[in-house]
Structure formats: C-alpha cells, structure tokens
Amino acid sequence: MSDAIAAATDDDGLCCVLIFNREGICVFASGDANYFPPEAAFKPFGTSLRHIAYEHTIYSGFARDARQVIASGEPIARRVLYPPRPSLWLDVTLQPAGDGAASGCVCVLRYATVVVHRQRLLDSLQKRFDLLLAHSTDAVIVLNMSNQIALFNQAAEKMFGYPAAAMLGRPLDDLLPHGLAAVHRNHVEIFLKQPVTARPMNNRPRLEARRQDGSTFPVQISLIKSEVAGELVLFAIVRDVTQQERLRHDMIEALQREREALEEKTHFVSLVSHELKTPLSVILSSTDVLENYGPRLSEERRADHLRRIRAEVRRLDHMINDIVLLDRTGRSGTVTLIPVDVRLVVRGVVSHVESALDASGRVVLEMVNLPDTLISSPALLSSIMVNLLSNALKYSAHLVWLRLVYQPGDELMIVVRDRGIGIPLDEQDSLFKNFFRASNVAHLPGTGLGLVIVQRCVETLGGMVQFHSTPGEGTEFTVRLLSMGYEQAV
Numbered sequence: 001m002s003d004a005i006a007a008a009t010d011d012d013g014l015c016c017v018l019i020f021n022r023e024g025i026c027v028f029a030s031g032d033a034n035y036f037p038p039e040a041a042f043k044p045f046g047t048s049l050r051h052i053a054y055e056h057t058i059y060s061g062f063a064r065d066a067r068q069v070i071a072s073g074e075p076i077a078r079r080v081l082y083p084p085r086p087s088l089w090l091d092v093t094l095q096p097a098g099d100g101a102a103s104g105c106v107c108v109l110r111y112a113t114v115v116v117h118r119q120r121l122l123d124s125l126q127k128r129f130d131l132l133l134a135h136s137t138d139a140v141i142v143l144n145m146s147n148q149i150a151l152f153n154q155a156a157e158k159m160f161g162y163p164a165a166a167m168l169g170r171p172l173d174d175l176l177p178h179g180l181a182a183v184h185r186n187h188v189e190i191f192l193k194q195p196v197t198a199r200p201m202n203n204r205p206r207l208e209a210r211r212q213d214g215s216t217f218p219v220q221i222s223l224i225k226s227e228v229a230g231e232l233v234l235f236a237i238v239r240d241v242t243q244q245e246r247l248r249h250d251m252i253e254a255l256q257r258e259r260e261a262l263e264e265k266t267h268f269v270s271l272v273s274h275e276l277k278t279p280l281s282v283i284l285s286s287t288d289v290l291e292n293y294g295p296r297l298s299e300e301r302r303a304d305h306l307r308r309i310r311a312e313v314r315r316l317d318h319m320i321n322d323i324v325l326l327d328r329t330g331r332s333g334t335v336t337l338i339p340v341d342v343r344l345v346v347r348g349v350v351s352h353v354e355s356a357l358d359a360s361g362r363v364v365l366e367m368v369n370l371p372d373t374l375i376s377s378p379a380l381l382s383s384i385m386v387n388l389l390s391n392a393l394k395y396s397a398h399l400v401w402l403r404l405v406y407q408p409g410d411e412l413m414i415v416v417r418d419r420g421i422g423i424p425l426d427e428q429d430s431l432f433k434n435f436f437r438a439s440n441v442a443h444l445p446g447t448g449l450g451l452v453i454v455q456r457c458v459e460t461l462g463g464m465v466q467f468h469s470t471p472g473e474g475t476e477f478t479v480r481l482l483s484m485g486y487e488q489a490v
Helices: 002-008 031-035 049-055 062-072 113-135 154-160 181-193 242-296 299-331 342-356 378-394 425-430 450-460
Strands: 015-020 026-029 076-082 085-096 105-111 139-143 149-152 207-210 216-228 231-240 338-340 362-368 373-376 399-407 411-418 464-470 474-482
Touching: 049 062, 062 076, 062 085, 062 105, 113 154, 139 154, 154 207, 154 231, 181 216, 181 231, 216 242, 242 299, 299 378, 338 378, 342 362, 342 373, 342 378, 342 399, 373 378, 378 399, 378 411, 378 450, 378 474, 450 464, 450 474
Parallel strands: 362 399
Antiparallel strands: 015 026, 015 105, 076 085, 085 105, 139 149, 139 231, 207 216, 216 231, 338 373, 399 411, 411 474, 464 474
16 A cells, blocks of 8 residues: 555655545545645545545546446546636546555545646747747758757748758758868867857858758858757757848948049049149130230231130030030930931031141041931930040041941941050050040040040940050041931932
C-alpha cells in the first residue's frame, strides 16, 4: 500500500490521498484532505464511498470508478472539472491498494488547474510561434550543431526557392555562394564560443546568399543560439536587403550627381563670368575710343572699331543662345517639329558663321539629294551646324567642309570636316562633357558648351553624333538624324 501511495504522489504539488478498504470505507485521509473541497472542511475518514459521493461530489461517477478499481484491480485516471468550482481542474488517480482485486483502493486528488493553465499557455505560445514563423517576412532557419537545417519557414521557401521538405537535413552550405561556406562556418564557430546568445543584424556587414537557380543576393543575418529539448540549436533570421541596397546605391548616385551638378554650376558661373568680361571689355574699349576720339579717327579706324563691337555683340548673343538652348533641351527633352526648308537653313547658317569670322573663314558646302522640306526643328538644326562649323573654323586653317546627304525614308546625314589641330587622343572620351575644353585649345576663347549642345540637340531629334579625330591632321563629325517625313516639289 505504501508503494501505491508513493507512486501516486511522486509529483510536487497539493494533493489529497484517500484509502478505501474492500467494503468502500475510508480508512485513511491525508492532512491535505482539508483543502478538498475548498468551501468546507473535508473529513472523509470513516465514511463510505456513498457518503463521500453524496456529501462531497468530487465528480460524477467517482463512487462507481472506485468500486470498479476495488473489484477489478485495474487503475483509473481522470482529469475532471471540480463541480463546486468549475474553474478548478482535478487530476484523479484510482489504484488498487494491494495486489489483485478486492484489495481496496487508493485515491489521489490533485489540483490540476496550474498544470492545465501552463499547458494551455504553452500551446498558445506554440501556436503564436508557428503563426509568426508562417507570416514572417524574414526567412527563419534553424540549424543543429551538425550544420543541418531543422526548420525552414515559408519566407525561406519564397526567398531561396526551395520547398521546406527538400531542405530539412541538408547543410546550410546549399544556401551560400560557392567558396563562402567555410568562411560562414568559421563565423558561426566564433559566435558559439562567445558568451552572448544573440548577434543582431544591425550594423553587420552585408553578406551574400544563393537561391536555387544559382543567383546570389545581398542579405543581413541575425544569429540566436538556444537550447531546445536539451540540444543546442542555432536560429538564423535572414533578411533580403536587395531593395535597401538598390535604394542605397541610387541615393549615392543621386548625391554624386548633385555634387557634380554643384561643381558644374560653380565652374559655369566662373567660366561665363570670364567669357562675358572679354567681349564686354572689347565693346567698352571701342565705344570709349569712338566717343573720345571719333572725329580725329580715320574712316577706316572707325569702321574697324564698329566691326569689333558687332563681332563681340554676336559673340555674346551666340553665348546667351547656347546657354538658353542648353537649359531648354536639358529640362524638357522634347521639341515641336515642323516642315523645314533645309537648304534655306543651311545657307543661313553658312552665311552667319562666315560673317562672324569677318571673312577670315570659308565653308565648302555640298548638299546631296535634299528634299524641298523636312519635318524637323529649324532651331535645333541650326544650332547643330553653327556649333560644329564654328569649332571647325576656330581650330583649323579657316577652311572646312560641310556635306549634307539625305536618304529618303531613312536619315539626314550632316558631315563637318576640317584639317585643323585635332583632338588629343587621351582626351577624346571627355569631349561631350559639360565645360570640357581640350588642352591644346585652352589658350583660345570658349565655354566648352558647344559640343554638349550639339549632342543634346541631336538626341532630342532622335539621332546620334560620332567623330573621328587625328591630332595635327583634323577632325570629322558625323550627325545622323532619323527621318520624320519629307516633302518634294512636283
């Protein structure tokens, strides 16, 4: 009988032990019986099963179960709600008092409410944990100490492209780029030896992971070590930071562009200030001479000063037009296209360029297969040819060739060729950058905007510009503009 009592009460906690003889009379009641039920003192010693069942209802069928144990010698265990207090649970164990049947019965009552609450709490936490794993946007991977995957949540499936069933038991190396597995294992070993239990992903260097298709992507990883069922495991929380890296890269590029734009603006202000001063100084000087000494000057000297003034005014006008056009094409990138008499535009450009040089330069013009009108922009066409011809005449022996060829239904090709000083080979890649001027023309006036304007005008018209230059021999620019339509007189 003592063995039965010991077996029934081997757990810690408040319990009551009742022993009934074969006639169903209580011959023993432990001191804790006073707590069962809690509403009144429970004094079962010497009472019968029928009396206990009637006066103190432990649960429906208690007396029947006790008699069954006495008669059969087979134990019965139940977890029941205590009727007087529905919020309380009881664990009831009924065992034979001795060997075999008809030896009496040992009844152990134990409050199970705390146990039940704890289990329910654990079940609730488990469900919440499972829900958290299922809906986490971060991949959660659990590894055992053999570097094998023991858990692979839905986010991990989506991130890496593997089904969870296929990854269980596989090494983590399958998710790492080739050549980085050993490095990762070394990091893990160092972390396991440290006294900390977690290594958060914040402020950690960017790592690389590998998808099922072999592609790699940047990740951040938090590591947590914990003991589960007596075994040390490692939780790896993996976050795909591709978007963050893209945003960071875009932000760096944007900042770099802003920095370059600020530097260009500063350089532009300095350059334009200098370029404006030169013609203004010439104009001021000539007007002073004409005002103070006009009557005493010869007709030829007065005409010379007037030519200088007109030339510098045209230079200022050209510079201002370039700046306005550069700003307009940079902001909108679009232009209104209209029918254009290309021959008329070309002759006007040639006349303007030659007169600006005071007859010191000449353009050899050739026009092949040009229609009466083309659908284009007269302002942009003029700007393209003016800037190319002006540069060619400025940096050559004042003789350049301009050739325009139209292929119906295809393109308009504009070629400007000179036999001037050419462009240094190591500087040709920078030719279309804002304010760039080659080292062999630094002593000549200019803003470094002409070719930038040419390129923007060409791109706005949907074309392309190319060049070939040999230092000391000359340069040839070729502009190709896609046809927007043409008209031919009948």
